[in-house]
Amino acid sequence: MHKLLRSSVPPRAGGEREANNDRRNSMLFNRRTFLLGSAGAAAGLALGATSPLAAENVQLRAMWWGSNDRSKRTLSVAKLFQEKNPDISIVGESLSGDGYWTKLATQMAGRAIADVFQLEPSTISDYSKRGACLPLDPFIPSTLDVGAFGKDVLKLTTVDGKLWGIGLGLNAFALFYDADAFAKAGIVPPGVDTTWKEYADIAIEITKAAGKKNVWGGPYGARYAYVFDAWLRQRGSSLYTESGLGFGVDEAKEWYAYWEDLRKRGGTVGADIQTLDQNTIDTNCLSLGYSAMGMAYSNQMVGYQLIMKSKLGIGMLPRAEKGGPSGHYYRPALIWSIGATTEHGEEAAKFINFFVNDPEAGKILGVERGVPMSPKVREAILPSLNPTEAETVKYINALKDQVGSYPAPAPLGSTEFDQRVLRPIADELAFERISIADAATRLVEEGKATVRAG
Template sequence: MLINRRTFMLGSAAGIALGATGSSVTLAAEGVELRAMWWGSNDRAKRTLSVAKLFEEKNPGMSIVGESISGDGYWTKLATQMAGRAIADVFQLEPSTISDYSKRGACLPLDPFVSSALEIDSFGKDVLKLTTVDGKLWGIGLGLNSFALFYDADAFEKAGITPPGVDTTWSDYADIAIEMTKAAGKRNVWGGPYGARYAYVFDAWLRQRGSSLYTESGLGFGVGEAKEWYAYWEDLRKRGGTVGPDIQTLDQNTIDTNCLALGHSAIGMAYSNQMIGYQQIIKNKIGIGMLPRAEKGGPSGHYYRPALIWSIGATTNHGEEAARFINFFVNDVEAGKILGVERGVPLSPKVREAILPSLNSTEAETVKYINALKDQVGSYPAPAPLGSTEFDQRVLRPIADQLAFERISVAEAAEQLVTQGKATVRAG
């Protein structure tokens, strides 16, 4: 049964009721009901709902209404809630959106709850900076991750081709992707994705060259850099190293719509914590590595980031209770064992240590990957300015699609990206 786009009620007395139309159960008398909203795979939904049920068992009188929404529909739903002043009590954000939405008034500052409902001293001050904007704490990271390159290890082994490694350059990557397309020898199967569509890959590309996707005041790149970026992907597409545009446009920024998960490519680009979700969909063994770099020994462009973030809705009437739920999510050992590392490596040292023995091989690989990045990561970037979410969804992706369909040229795409980007992204 699919969980995405459906709403469920978890009652402390009656457990989980999962009906085809989103059935509910009787709430505890005179209790507090919290609404929680997130996006992600069915596996994430199941883990989240299980932790919500555990929270209810340990906190009699409290109940959680959980809603999992797929793809860009999440942001549409959040925008509707913001307009109606009915934001979920607890909702999910990510590093590229927390600055944007906190400045738009979607979030409640968490500083008043620190030490009372939120116990986060063990996380370290540097980690808390990752969810701090303008001197205030707007969310709690649910785990650490970074950018990653996933690949079909079985397909690479069968082809006798060495997968991308720590010193793989973008030039090397192009050769590997083209080789894998030839090795597949199948219609609608290519070496890798049309990565011009991915903001986080562009971010790493720019950081490798001493630039950035954003600054605190707006875009961090110019037309020349955008032109180089688009030229690379167009050249690779025409040489047969990327999926076709009709396949790439299926990608809704979710695991199950990614070309690797759909079986159309041997390589995918995503976030390290998503390896678990990919491995559950893909029959072959998945490998994980870093994104290619501009030159051997040069900057990787990677940085540690909170994989996902829980924030509290600005319109909530239950801020303290919402903070207690978040605290349970990140600090309870039993909850940590249910969640594993699907949302990233836990920030709590106690939880991290407790779950390590129970991790399966795929989960252990994501922890190993994060640890291996220790000497490769750079500093965390400035918080994304206002409009960054819209830039990703309404500017960068559509322009990349038009380019891949050959409706515009590389030069036109670069000009449009910067012009439209400057009109969309701005200082708060």
């Protein structure tokens, strides 16, 4: 058993309320999740129900964050898994925003981590080194059949020579835009070779074309670590190295100066709007109707389109110069890991294997968590994809000649750096409480104090 550190991501002021404690016989929802209807309700009932005959069954706790659509798909797959494995039951919990990380920190401190829990590329290194995850190597290939994924794909979730999670799909950074708004305004949306300078001009132009008080061209992107990552990679640098930060004060100044200039020229939403964003689909300025463009991950297009009336378009993030590096790379969209404190590692691995390898499960999941890693599942779902889902697959395929190498695993403290350093400093800057120079200095100084080698 790994030693569990009591330190993790501290809760942010004003964050989501922590969900209720796990209960054996019920599905748990906090204020940002929902009660499923029809088939979904049946899934919730089946997942939470027990009977004397099932009293000796193994019960797994699964925890994830995401949209209502993700929860519905996850519960449906869990129900299918239970039908095929009646000796294993699943109790699911869906949280959102910072409430997820607060909950995980509490579980780590109490040595009661969910049997199966969700991570992402920027957090798997951090949490595996904190002792939150169980190494998955012993389950391969007996329980976890990932031979068809390819060794390079498994490297995406390998840290210090051990496999700590299974990627649920491939994705990449992306720029979403309101295709209807651009068509109505007669403005050409950003393309494959759009520079950051050109993007700024487009953002200002679409703001003017909207002609509405509370609608702007795009987000205040200084707040997004993944966009900063791409920006730095385009310039031969990086957000992180294996030992700490990969950038300095001058690079941070350039980054902040760009976004402050664009904000003051009317190309981004205001600070009061941007601070609503909790890195979830339903709090993004695009989905809230405050902007015509948004920056996110390609697999999230499905979730965005479900809650938006306008037709969405998808493209790459802008680049530093035409023909230059894109800053993009393929990444596991999301990851299932097994909790280090579990007493049911084998059963948890069996559930993950079903999630990534069963064609019927794949049809339920679609590409909401990314393009499936399994070639067999990918082939099985293609005929059933709707136009939005097909667009995400097309986008991932189009990036083939644009992506660079996958970066080194993020060091310890990277999650805390994103949530407690980068975002709050960007907010202070947007509210004009600090200068660009002070923001850049603080970002590096506080970043160095937070991010460290494992």
